[in-house]
Amino acid sequence: QQQVKQSPQSLIVQKGGISIINCAYENTAFDYFPWYQQFPGKGPALLIAIRPDVSEKKEGRFTISFNKSAKQFSLHIMDSQPGDSATYFCAAWPSGNTPLVFGKGTRLSVIA
Amino acid sequence: NAGVTQTPKFQVLKTGQSMTLQCAQDMNHEYMSWYRQDPGMGLRLIHYSVGAGITDQGEVPNGYNVSRSTTEDFPLRLLSAAPSQTSVYFCASSNAGVGLGYTFGSGTRLTVV
Numbered sequence: 001q002q003q004v005k006q007s008p009q010s011l012i013v014q015k016g017g018i019s020i021i022n023c024a025y026e027n028t029a030f031d032y033f034p035w036y037q038q039f040p041g042k043g044p045a046l047l048i049a050i051r052p053d054v055s056e057k058k059e060g061r062f063t064i065s066f067n068k069s070a071k072q073f074s075l076h077i078m079d080s081q082p083g084d085s086a087t088y089f090c091a092a093w094p095s096g097n098t099p100l101v102f103g104k105g106t107r108l109s110v111i112a
Numbered sequence: 113n114a115g116v117t118q119t120p121k122f123q124v125l126k127t128g129q130s131m132t133l134q135c136a137q138d139m140n141h142e143y144m145s146w147y148r149q150d151p152g153m154g155l156r157l158i159h160y161s162v163g164a165g166i167t168d169q170g171e172v173p174n175g176y177n178v179s180r181s182t183t184e185d186f187p188l189r190l191l192s193a194a195p196s197q198t199s200v201y202f203c204a205s206s207n208a209g210v211g212l213g214y215t216f217g218s219g220t221r222l223t224v225v
Contacts (some may be wrong), residue, residue, distance in 0.1 A: 006154075023170055032162055036214075042218055043202050043204075043217050043218050044202070046214065093212065102147075104152065
């Protein structure tokens with residue numbers, strides 16, 4: 001079973017701070033790395049994604065950093081707000097007719 | 113509204129009962145899948161389909177059946193419910209490929225007593 005390991009399991013950040021969630025994958029040629037955001041009582045929604053030929057992608061306050069040699073990628077949330085409080089899932093796609101492999105999720109709480 | 117519709121939103125079953133969780137999408141997506149979400153376990157893939165008439169097993173398929181007779185619908189059947197199947201179930205679909213751009217439904221919270 002191909003795996004994506006996500007940490008931390010939970011994270012508390014002060015309003016205005018930087019939230020950092022890390023993921024690592026095993027020895028497999030994944031081709032696409034999305035992050036999903038899930039609010040309580042809702043389904044996950046695609047937040048931002050990156051391909052392995054790019055080291056960083058930024059969309060507003062959200063940035064993915066990708067380190068291909070270390071097989072690691074991370075989500076940075078700048079100027080974190082209480083509205084960012086949610087569960088975040090990293091994922092990886094091995095390509096072809098194979099579904100996404102999800103990390104186990106990080107519950108982020110941003111406190112004022 | 114376009115999207116993935118799951119019904120019911122909540123369900124309580126007795127052990128041994130059967131039921132079908134419904135999933136429908138109106139985006140003409142080829143790929144559909146079912147996940148279960150449990151605390152600390154993340155999203156675990158149950159079954160998926162890459163098109164009408166084609167289904168395959170995911171990580172945790174035991175106790176669940178699926179079929180895909182149309183592009184729009186992908187029902188998940190519990191044949192004999194067990195307390196271990198208490199979970200939140202999500203259906204997802206994608207038009208961009210098996211691993212790209214998933215749209216999730218809002219989930220079905222199932223309790224088996």
